[in-house]
Amino acid sequence: MESKSYLPKDHVDILPCMAAFAVVVETGSFVEASVRIGVTASAVSKQITKLENILSLRLIERTTRSLKVNAEGEQIYEYCKLVLESSANIFRVKDKLVDNPQGLVRMGVPKSLYATCSKLIPGFLSAYRDVNVQLVCGERFDFVTDSIDVGIIVTEKPPEGMVARRLFDVDFVLCSSASYISKVGLIAHPSELAAHSCIPFVGDLDKQYWKFRSSHENCDVPIPGRYLSDCPEAALTATISGVGVSCLPVCLAIDALRSNQLIKILPDWIYKGALQGTAWMVYQPGHHVSKRIKVLVQYVMADLSRLSTTWKLM
CATH class of the missing domain: 3.40.190.290 (D-Maltodextrin-Binding Protein; domain 2)
Incomplete structure (x- = not known):
């Protein structure tokens, strides 16, 4: 990712200090701030000192018994509290995404199964109204280059390094x-x-x-x-x-x-043809697979599992 000129390293490094300063101002105490942040009071004090040194401004008037935010500190606090607000907003977005899957999923499907899979998507879209699906047809996909989130491939040996869940035999x-x-x-x-x-x-x-x-x-x-x-x-x-x-x-x-x-x-x-074999549902591994991908995988696998039992020739 290209580095932005308005975000040099020093600006990024002081973000934890800004958050610590905002918590100190809101709690009015290094000790209470340390409990909320989960570090020692000494560590909080060092972060405030680091922020003052970088800004060349004194922000807090300290005594052995109390602290007071000065005029400069009040102005800096207005910006520092935005760090905390942004953090809270990120968790709100996270909760929304987890509870309500949304966004685009690109799904790759081979020609032999395209018609079958395309019939399942309308029902999925009806069940998950905030998820959009792009169905991409092809026999081979580069999941990274082609931006494929989840795919169905027909092979006897699924690719290494991917999550592969067996579907059925393609005859x-x-x-x-x-x-x-x-x-x-x-x-x-x-x-x-x-x-x-x-x-x-x-x-x-x-x-x-x-x-x-x-x-x-x-x-x-x-x-x-x-x-x-x-x-x-x-x-x-x-x-x-x-x-x-x-x-x-x-x-x-x-x-x-x-x-x-x-x-x-x-x-x-x-x-016996090249397009025969075992169908697998394949996607990138990871502990934090997007909820929109998870629900699509679960939905399509359940429907294909049900349908495949009817594809028996006498």
Whole structure:
């Protein structure tokens, strides 16, 4: 942080002395001031002396039995008491922030879970009216450079040095519409996909190849994509419309599968893609994580935990 010309080191160093002087004036006693501050009376006296020396002003007339603030001291006290008032205001703000979370939270979410998470945010905003949310879509985040407060990442190994809370496994399903299959016929083996209209989304790092595994075989298939989008929701819409075959996150396709808008293809094969894995809620560690981050993490984790139990394919 750039040093301000009106706050040189000497000005900062006398802040404790200013606070001590204000307490002395208000209590009228070094002893009572020392009890309130929590140091010895001798330490309070030294702070007052230091303030007088820095200012080259005598502020208090002392005797063995009493002290009296002089005219110069009265003027200096008007500014010193602002230090105490500022301290009190900071604690008032702290209490407000702790009791009533507020401010902006930037949340990073991968493409495969963006639609699901975006449906949760309106309910959160309704529950916490003083918190604002920016939902950022992407597969990889630099939490510092990108100013991400909390993120969901899909990985088998969450980053070291971060708080990582496990959410669920992110699975994909190969599917198409019944109308598409009725035109082209059933698909019996992944290798046949090379001759089909396939709909990868750009977020799929393996979009040129789809990788499958069965109980007895692995199969990597080159995919001739007719329609590409960086949005999995666009791939879902195109698949329902009969454009071709897609490999979609189960959480995105589950409703269309249950309503028979989509049918599962190659049920005996498991798709293995770069975007699969375990989803984690990740944020910076620390004893004093902002309350607005805490409540968002708790809210989203609770809802995702509930929803993930419904993402089961028969």
